[in-house]
Amino acid sequence: MSSHDSHAQGHHEMGFIRKWVFSTDHKVIGIQYAVTAMLFLLFGFFLILMLRWQLAHPNTAIPIIGGFLPESWANGGVMTPDFYNVIGAMHGTIMVFLGVVPLSVGGFGNYLLPIQVGAQDMAFPKLNMASYWVFFIGGVIMFASFFLPGGPAANGWTSYPPLSVVAQNGQTMWLLGMVFLITSSLLGSVNFIVTGVQLRTKGMSFFRMPLFVWAQLVTSFLLLLAFPPLEAAGVLQLMDRVFGSSFFLPSGLIVSGEKLTVSGGGNPILWQHLFWFLAHPEVYVLILPAFGIVAEVIATNTRKPIYGYQTLIYSMVFLGFMSFFVWAHHMFMTGMGTNLSNFFQATTMIISVPSVIILTTLLLTLWGASIRYTVPMLFALAFLPMFAIGGLTGLPLGLAAADIHLHDTYYVIGHFHYVVAPGTLFGLFAGVYHWFPKVTGRKTNVALGKLHFWISFLAINGVFFPMFFQGMAGVSRRLYDPMVYAHVAHSQGLTVLSSYCSFILGAAQFLFLANIIYSAFKGKKVESDNPWESTTLEWATATPPPHENFPTPLEVFRGPYEYGLTPKGYSPQHLQEA
Amino acid sequence: MIVIPYVDKPHPLTGVTNAKFGIWLFLASEVMLFGALFSTLIILRTGSANWPLGSTELNVPLATINTIALITSSVTIVLAWASLKMQQIGRFRVYMALTLLLSAVFLVIKYFEYTHKFEHGHFPSTSTFFAIYFTMTGLHGIHIIGGMIVNAYLMGPGSAMWKKNPEQFTGRVECAGLYWHFVDLVWIFLFPSFYLL
Numbered sequence A: 001m002s003s004h005d006s007h008a009q010g011h012h013e014m015g016f017i018r019k020w021v022f023s024t025d026h027k028v029i030g031i032q033y034a035v036t037a038m039l040f041l042l043f044g045f046f047l048i049l050m051l052r053w054q055l056a057h058p059n060t061a062i063p064i065i066g067g068f069l070p071e072s073w074a075n076g077g078v079m080t081p082d083f084y085n086v087i088g089a090m091h092g093t094i095m096v097f098l099g100v101v102p103l104s105v106g107g108f109g110n111y112l113l114p115i116q117v118g119a120q121d122m123a124f125p126k127l128n129m130a131s132y133w134v135f136f137i138g139g140v141i142m143f144a145s146f147f148l149p150g151g152p153a154a155n156g157w158t159s160y161p162p163l164s165v166v167a168q169n170g171q172t173m174w175l176l177g178m179v180f181l182i183t184s185s186l187l188g189s190v191n192f193i194v195t196g197v198q199l200r201t202k203g204m205s206f207f208r209m210p211l212f213v214w215a216q217l218v219t220s221f222l223l224l225l226a227f228p229p230l231e232a233a234g235v236l237q238l239m240d241r242v243f244g245s246s247f248f249l250p251s252g253l254i255v256s257g258e259k260l261t262v263s264g265g266g267n268p269i270l271w272q273h274l275f276w277f278l279a280h281p282e283v284y285v286l287i288l289p290a291f292g293i294v295a296e297v298i299a300t301n302t303r304k305p306i307y308g309y310q311t312l313i314y315s316m317v318f319l320g321f322m323s324f325f326v327w328a329h330h331m332f333m334t335g336m337g338t339n340l341s342n343f344f345q346a347t348t349m350i351i352s353v354p355s356v357i358i359l360t361t362l363l364l365t366l367w368g369a370s371i372r373y374t375v376p377m378l379f380a381l382a383f384l385p386m387f388a389i390g391g392l393t394g395l396p397l398g399l400a401a402a403d404i405h406l407h408d409t410y411y412v413i414g415h416f417h418y419v420v421a422p423g424t425l426f427g428l429f430a431g432v433y434h435w436f437p438k439v440t441g442r443k444t445n446v447a448l449g450k451l452h453f454w455i456s457f458l459a460i461n462g463v464f465f466p467m468f469f470q471g472m473a474g475v476s477r478r479l480y481d482p483m484v485y486a487h488v489a490h491s492q493g494l495t496v497l498s499s500y501c502s503f504i505l506g507a508a509q510f511l512f513l514a515n516i517i518y519s520a521f522k523g524k525k526v527e528s529d530n531p532w533e534s535t536t537l538e539w540a541t542a543t544p545p546p547h548e549n550f551p552t553p554l555e556v557f558r559g560p561y562e563y564g565l566t567p568k569g570y571s572p573q574h575l576q577e578a
Numbered sequence B: 001m002i003v004i005p006y007v008d009k010p011h012p013l014t015g016v017t018n019a020k021f022g023i024w025l026f027l028a029s030e031v032m033l034f035g036a037l038f039s040t041l042i043i044l045r046t047g048s049a050n051w052p053l054g055s056t057e058l059n060v061p062l063a064t065i066n067t068i069a070l071i072t073s074s075v076t077i078v079l080a081w082a083s084l085k086m087q088q089i090g091r092f093r094v095y096m097a098l099t100l101l102l103s104a105v106f107l108v109i110k111y112f113e114y115t116h117k118f119e120h121g122h123f124p125s126t127s128t129f130f131a132i133y134f135t136m137t138g139l140h141g142i143h144i145i146g147g148m149i150v151n152a153y154l155m156g157p158g159s160a161m162w163k164k165n166p167e168q169f170t171g172r173v174e175c176a177g178l179y180w181h182f183v184d185l186v187w188i189f190l191f192p193s194f195y196l197l
């Protein structure tokens, strides 16, 4: 894509380093984020496949890979319990903080938000570069912890004390890595908000902004305000681990039969409050950008305006706001008392309302449309029922009485994976296929894309649907060997089904990789700057967009989804005559 | 060249420049950071049967001097900014230097307080009182140091911008000032929370 870059602006060709490594161009930074994040997604996925092997065939050697792992991870190829714990913790951490968020916010957000509001770049391009590199350092720290003596963190992605405080050195690396990742998010979210509010081009009023931009703005506010408490908690846990304080260690704690020699007086539940104060808004950080992507894809492929565009915006804003008041629904089991439980049950039921509205508006947009079943549209269509399953199965978890039974079982794993895997990940796939022609100037292969969709769709349901039944039957999460518990061994058939589906799912991703790598270099060139006949501003510029996006600033004349109002079928935002 | 609008002129809708909007957002996140730590302090304290009285454990007179030093520095940084508004770069340097001097006074006194505690065997591991005291004042100290670096830069090499684009430079000083007020404000909460109550 380099040859297109030197448009008529009269700036010099930049060297490779300035252009691709220490770039301040939001599009390059977006690509850097996206590529890094996809590598981490693959890594996190690869880890969990090894874990699924252990669950399906406890105490048998992992084929091929087992032989390459060090003795402390896989004894004679058989996964050790310690390594199982490592995988559990690092899969969650990597998927959330190094995979999905960097891809959906860092990647898609960086690339699209400035273009969609008609800006030439982010408000603070150097800060943008800094946030990528701070993120990168955080990722390196997390990855490097695998090579520490003693290995990486193994205390779940939630890092609950006291275990995490008395655990091995990997946890210190985890905390350091998190401090970098949080700092990066903070820099990024300041940039996003200022860009979205201040750099909108002429005529781009708030209610003419694409839903994707709205989703990114709400997300940025969540990152900005919810992450600092986790940073504080991280600092406190670091103090406990490095300087021997007792923020999270109660008095008289006994570890391995011995009383700990610490001052005590701390409160382990305090960590849970600080953690979930971030981590609940974080789930909306995981889902909102996907809503945004899906809305764009659906509008383009139904050739209709989004039903209830403003309602959708108000719902997203309300969702973001409410997400600060539901965190303790993860803590019904801590015995926090009926008053608190009641409060958080009520807020949780309230927050489900905007989610349902969002889903309904998207669903109603399909009503009566002559849908173009493109590959991105297939993923976007699948997103809707998948997110619905994920969301609806969350309701019982928000009610304390039901949660007491379901807490910490595979039901929970099934529930939130429906939201983040066939939900968010499918949204992200839709986004990759949808904007690929704009970013690279080349098309992806449709047949491969459809194959990728159908196999992934079937397999991913095979992975996660059985988990609901297992969870309701009482199968706990984070179990190393299912065969030693009678009630768990009982459902081993479902475990095997789920595991093999996850292997098929893994295999299907090679279709995706092959497709995007081949298409990026050898794919069919797009003939038009607007191959999907879309209305938003990213389609109004050259392909790939030049260094400053628009040779001359555009003016916007109408809302983002004016489809089907003229004989042409669509009315781009920047054209005065529709 | 990229022409990013609203670098030195306020946006008509929000009434602020990009940088000022950015610094307000950053401060909002800082409020959440210290808010979480103050909540931690409250939870630890209310959950403890024998929380010590700050005035018996810590040095109130020294902290009072520090409070005065920081409040004065907030005044001098405003005067530095006001000097720029009156086109007096020389006076700006004087007031900025005073601000830095006062922040240095704060840090030196803090240093003596810390070493005094260490000599008496008070560490973060001694009790949750000292743990949260060292953590919060330490984090605040890091914020002071960060602010000093920025202020020193603006007084020294950074002031070269004054010739090229005085408006943007004044805006930068204003942002540094906002941050400095925030750091000052945090101390105004820390002082009673640890030393007096």
Ligand code: HEM
Pocket: A045, A048, A051, A088, A089, A091, A092, A093, A095, A096, A100, A155, A156, A157, A158, A286, A413, A417, A420, A421, A425, A463, A477, A478, A479, A502
């Ligand atoms: C699509 C492929 C995926 C598969 C097959 C998968 C599978 C699993 C399984 C089996 C567990 C339970 C591990 C245990 O028993 O300890 C788990 C945990 C988890 N997964 Fe995934 N996952 C996938 C994608 C994702 C994504 C995309 C995210 C996040 C955005 C994610 C976040 C998590 C988290 C946070 C945990 C909890 C870790 C813990 O127990 O601390 N997963 N995953």
Ligand SMILES: [Cu+2]
Pocket: A279, A280, A283, A326, A327, A329, A330
């Ligand atoms: Cu939650």
